[in-house]
Amino acid sequence: MEKPLLGSSHGDVGLWVRSLIESRKLWHIAGPAIFTAICNYSLGALTQTFTGQVGKLELAAVSMENSVIAGWVYGFLLGMGSALETLCGQAFGAGKLNMLGVYMQRSWLILFCTALLLTPVYVFSDHLLKLIGVQDDISDLAGKFAIWMLPQLFAYAANFPIQKFLQAQQKVMAMAWVAAVVLVIHAFLSWLTIIKLGWGLVGAAVTLNLSWWLVVFGEFGYIVVCCTDTWTGFSWLAFKDLWGFVKLSFASAVMLCLEFWYLMVLIVIVSYLPDPLVPVDAASICMNLNGWDAMIAIGFNAAISVRVSNELGAGDSNAAKFAVWVVSVTSVAIGVVAMIIVFATQDVFPVLFSNSPAVQKEVTRLAGLLGITVALNSLQPVLSGVAVGAGWQAVIAYINIGCYYIVGLPTGILLGFTLKFGLEGIWGGMISGIALQTLILIVVTASTDWEKEASQAESRVRKWGGSLENGNSSSQKNHVTIA
Template sequence: MGKEQEENILQDQNYTEESVDQEEESLRKRAWKESKKMWMVAGPAIFTRFSYFGIIVVCQFFIGHIGSTELAAYAVVQTVLVRFANGVLLGMASALETLCGQAYGAKRYEMLGVYLQRSWIILFLTSILLLPIYIFTTPILEALGQDKKIAQVARSISLWAIGIIFAFSVSFTCQTFLQAQSKNKIIAYLGAVSISIHVFLSWLLTVKFKFGLNGAMTSTILAYWIPNFGQLVFIMTQCPDTWMGFSFLAFKDLWPVIKLSLYSGAMTCVEIWYNSILIIITGNMKNAEVSIDALAICLSIHGWEMMIALGFFVAASVRVSNELGRGDSKAAKFSILITVLTSFSIGLVLFFVFLFLRERLSYIFTSDPKVAEAVGDLSPLLSISMLLNSVQPVLSGVSVGAGWQSVVACVNIGCYYFIGIPVGLVLGNLIHLQVKGVWIGMLFGTFVQTVIVTTITLKTDWENQVVITRNRVNKWAVMENIEPNSRSDISS
């Protein structure tokens, strides 16, 4: 009996060990499978954003060789006016991420094309409403105290920028439509072609043929529109299940989509404009020239890093919306975990890299030792920003995927503008920490926002989110059981 008991105990131990090994293997397989799905979206999204950010940098480089006034005018238009429109349109387009992602997960493929057309209508009308800013640029900038010469040159640049604004309306929506289906490799390929053509055309028009500012802006507009035409052709020829032609249904039930777009716009805008306010506040402090130069270098590096963060924003949004639409709450939660851990790991590496490099990094951009010293002084804050940005955008992507834009918009406004900026002003002006104080305050606002959205995510009943998603998809369904041979009936 003793030997039998010992054998039974050994068998039980072996069974337990095998079960643990199987669970670990299963977890590894799930993590690997989810990682592949995530990178299918995140990889092309990151590359595409690098390409689009590169268009701005290339244009800035060639305009800088035309003249200092032209460069200053371009900087004003790009960082203030174009960024303003970018924030509005990108934010409103993120409503499409919720709708297309959830509908695709629920296998209501016929709805994606209609949602895309509705978003085109909304963003096109929004672009028209933004036109006065670009038409009356000179009086607006002069009223804000900008140099008259710079304001005059900015007017001609801003008129060229109108073509860029309408390009955003097509670009953001088409990218979202394709990303919801994990078909965004084409976006990356088009981005690579676009930036390559942009570099050549910029050189040809500004250096070879001496067309100056007009040549640089012509190349820039083409760089934004070339991918758009490619995406439109791909959608209309390679997405038969989700694109069924133009339909009058796009004009039906626009109000729910408009409301979600407005919430999405508010949520994203306040994030994008946050760093712009940092520059404005810094300009009113002591040694503003050195401070702004140092801050501009840090924010330029920060901008490149944000392209990675935005890639994970897209991945989180697509994966969560797809799984909720599919009705799998556990898969949605697991996708959040994998995306956060992956993004945080990259952020942690960047944190130590830039903490170590400090002022050495600045000599890529400047030879001024005072500016380099100021950059070195700000490097710890830049490193912390990168660490926070490895988590915060992912959680924002989760919010978009789940359709929480209205809640997160309120959280963002409260944390950024009622906590971050006031604390930054107190630390910067009253405590005399100058630009460091402002940045610390704004980082504190970002930290509070991250904690709140993390808490919301952890306490969410994801089973209930599946029900909410199902109800949303069913409520906004516009076509049911469409057979392939009946598609012509709904197309105009």
């Protein structure tokens, strides 16, 4: 019989020790993943920050392209790549190492084809922005910048499968080193091209495109040299079972897109306000900060997705369940600290992002809502990571539709326009959708039958193994020991 974890001093000690061990495993993945996510996010955020020193119109244009055009595409491609997170993680846990490289190649094929289909979004972005009501001068400049950013679209398609491939094997330190080096290069080149040489948006586009492709080449170079067990070169097997892979990828894309697009839509809605330049700039700055903080939660998202998928693939349902509770408590604690920091610095941080007193004042007014958003977003991405690790993408997609677009978005429009609360009302209403979704995810996670999930993971690995299944025995267990 399993010893109780609670109700006795021995049980309390056992729980404490288990928590420390699990926390160590999570931080082994989450620490480098958080650092990598912050560095990658900072590429666009730094570009936006340097552009803000050029002018309000340039900042609004870059913000619109980053938040709406690139944000929409980023969410879709990241979602398509998240199918790889489920499959690679569970295959690695089951000991089928030779399946990972083929999975990554299948994902590349799907994402590059998807990127080609999404190219018109960049080419006609000025018309699309005007169609949804964005001010003409902002739309025109954002559309021009979007066309210059087409190389970034294909860098996304190449990078996301690589990241999921490495994360599934817990080889996250390599990603962190690549991200750090590229960020330093990007910061210098951004200052040089945008400010020193005065290239403005042209310099921003050249630097941002170059930096994303440096990330791709750096990570793939590491795979070729150091991942010989899971990468054995290009294979025609990548073309097998593509349609089934597409369906799983699309379910992942819908789930994550609905999350990424939600706050992206906020920028579009704000552009309908009277004199939208200041509100758009203020909202983009707050979303910029929220995005940086969200990188911490996304790091935990990656960590818990890997832990859950690895343990389910290995058939250990109890370990998967315990990992969920440990990472949830940890991420909430970090979210509360981040909220306190936002409240304490609300009169200081706006100055770093804009030299306009009007924009600075509006950002300070939004700080309270930003703090609440930061706290909520500490847990929500983690629970989404659990969903990806377990393969619940389709179910979570329906939850996201209801919470975000049936509750949150209409509430934000009602408060912002009908009740005349402006930007604060729009943001506050949309927070309600995030809060409801987080509550539902807590209930779903708490009521999960983890033994059933482990059984389904075994079936999924067999289904997608194909002719590779004989390569490694399914009885192999790849539990990584943290030294």
